[in-house]
Amino acid sequence: DKTRGNERILIFATDEQLQLLFNSTQIFTDGTFDSCPPFFYQLYVIHGIEFGRQFPCVFALLPRRKRNTYVKLFRYITDNAIRLNTVFNPTRIMSDFESGLKAAIVAE
Known part of the structure; x- marks a missing residue:
């Protein structure tokens, strides 16, 4: 993909990782800015819990920290949960x- 733009989001997750996330009642999220490749603002990771341990489930390269990005x-x-019938x-x-993340979570 040669698309370059300030709205681009790249999301990485297998169906197995997503299923683990969907089975988790608690999730942990964190973003890092130092380990982010060019053209992106942050690497955002969402973790799920299984067997009492935390596992990374979704890796997302985000262009900014705004509500619309998190939405x-x-x-x-959510669309992938529907696709996986959960x-x-x-x-x-x-x-x-x-503030952008909190607003997105409330909205979704």
């Missing part, structure tokens, strides 16, 4: 809540 990410996750409905989300 697109969580919409992708739901994404964690009861607890642990994060260093940024």
Whole structure:
């Protein structure tokens, strides 16, 4: 893909990773800015819990920390839950809540 633009989001997750995430009642999220490739603002990782351990399930390269960016990410996750005939409905989300992330979680 040769697309370059400030709206581009790349999301990496296998069906197995997504299923683990969908089975988790608690999820943990974190973004890093130092380990991000050019053209992206942050690497955002969503972790699920299985057997009492935390596993990375979704890796997303995001262009910014705005509400709309996080909405697109969580919409992708929700759409894939539907595709896998399940739901994404964690009861607890642990994060260093940024205003954009919090607004997106409430919206989705």
